[in-house]
Amino acid sequence: MKTFPLRLKPGQDLRESLEAAVREQGCQAAFVLSGIGSLVDARIRFAGANEPLLIRGESEILSLSGTVGVGAAGNAGQGHSHLHMAVANAKGEVFGGHVAPGCRVRTTAEVLLALLPEWVFTREADAATGYAELVVKPREG
Incomplete structure (x- = not known):
């Protein structure tokens, strides 16, 4: 395991940027150990919901955690990430759930x-849950 601190800049998509950072480091798997910052128009999907909630305006990331899984080099669209966060809006109201695409x-x-350079994270259908769940495999080669 190797730690990698990074700062994302204004306008970057949170999820896409984390996946790109892992890929750029030559890895296909990582965990988010800690994350803070701010977003515009955060998108969070609550448990059991089909669509994310749009939290309009400015919000603060109170916590960010999860797994980041990316396809092999050249497969930029093969993300297998599962991220959760808690954010507070400008009124101090706190929302938490799955990080949806579009969090800027x-x-x-x-x-x-x-x-985790020795590992690969993918998602496969799990009959017990009905969802695509994490599959951890050793990285080949």
Whole structure:
């Protein structure tokens, strides 16, 4: 395991940028150890919901955690990430759930990743849950 701190800049998509950072480090699997920052128009999907909630305006990332799984180099669209976060809006109301695509960084996102170069994360259908669940495999080669 190797730790990798990074800062995301204004306008970057949180999820896409984390997946790109892992890929750029030559890895296919990582965990988010810590994450804070701010977003514009955060998108969070609650448990059991089909669509994410749009939290309009500015919000603060209170916590960010989860797994980041990416396809092999050249497969930029093969994300297998599962991220959760808690955010507070400008009124101090807190929302938490799954990080949906489209969460844009407002001023900064400061994230510490644990890179796992020996492993690959994928998602496969699990009959017991009805969802695509994490599958951990040793990286070949």
